Amino acid sequence: MLEKFKNHIIQNLPFLTESKLLLAVSGGIDSMVLLHLCKASNFDIAVAHCNFQLRGEESNEDEEFVTTQCKELNVPLFLTHFDTETYAKEQKQSIQVVARSLRYDFFHSILINNDYDYILTAHHLNDSLETFLINFTRGTGLEGLTGIPQQNDKIVRTLLPFSKMDIEEYAIKNGITWREDSSNQTEKYQRNKYRHSVVPILQEQNINLLQSFQNTLEYLKQAQSMVEDASQLVYDKVVSEEDTIKISLTKLLSFPNYKAYLHHWLAAFGFTAWDDIYNLVNAQSGKQVLSENYILLKDRSYLILFPKQNEDQSVHYLIKKDQKEVKFPLKLSLCNTDDISNAEPTAIFVDEEKVTFPLVIRKWKEGDVIFPLGMKGSKKLSKYFKDEKYSLFDKANTWLLCSNNQIVWIIGKRQDERFKVTNETTQILKINYTN
Known part of the structure; x- marks a missing residue:
């Protein structure tokens, strides 16, 4: 696996070899294998560990374990503690959502304050399959069916080509120790339900499920690339960019699949009320649809997109x-x-x-x-x-x-x-x- 990992980095993520990398390490098998692979590849690395204080003494033992491993491997370590349950109640959000927000805020603060270039997480092929199934069940477009992206800005997922079995075999073969998170066994969380109940049934139907899924991902990504190309060609014909983004409805409506183009262009601006946006095309002038930070306005034969005015009108x-x-x-x-x-x-x-x-x-x-x-x-x-x-x-x-x-x-x-x-x-x- 180490050679495959190195080749994967060279072929697909060569910029990592000359970068300062921050590894998100929980102490579980996935992140511990990532740590050892990066260390064996002579990358410039440090570790970040979050103690969310959700599992009592078990959380503290995870912290002690990661601290010991980093000392033995001579890898710098950044630690933090969160009162996650209290914060979740204050924010009136789920613990999972809050924990994710706290975790990545911590990671990005380390990048900014310590001149690290990228955050590496240990997401793998099985995680991508679970994400695909979750998105498919909820209902999604093509983008939601392409699994977990390999890179989101400063976050890079270097283990996506590898399965859980690959990781387990590498850990056992190389004597890597890890901590088991008891919460991974409960079906309280949606992802665990797919992991323990749905994926095994699919694997019974197709013993090569992960390989088939990986092939499907490649086809979907190629299809998405074609969509991007077509979308850009239509965008250049329909949209003008000066002080604002103006979408010509006369030109847009010449395309029978105009709704797909609107979705593709506007999703990046935080819009989610798609029926309202599609209805805006035929609405009277002055009607508008809002996202958190943007306004989409119907103005005669145009849709005009512009940022919300944060300025107090009384200023x-x-x-x-x-x-x-x-x-x-x-x-x-x-x-x-x-x-x-x-x-x-x-x-x-x-x-x-x-x-x-x-x-x-x-x-x-x-x-x-x-x-x-x-x-x-x-x-x-x-x-x-x-x-x-x-x-x-x-x-x-x-x-x-x-x-x-x-x-x-x-x-x-x-x-x-x-x-x-x-x-x-x-x-x-x-x-x-x-x-």
């Missing part, structure tokens, strides 16, 4: 008298001038005596009114936005320049009539906006 920024420059939240320059002949779309000229300092930069709010330059009378800003066909994104990203809560300028768009320069103006203030 405002002051411009003091004689201030010549603003750098945040956008760039403005202010200066006195006598020449208004060179009018620019990104600049306005105002009668300085008509404004009151400090001027205020803020977002719009309900009830705002503007007297558009060149027009008679006032208009609600909401009506102005509608007439100008502003999308929700456009409105959310519009800044106003105000004097005594009166709009002087929809910055970069429209000046207010009340502050314009006239023949009676003695002090002209030029305000320029830079994108």
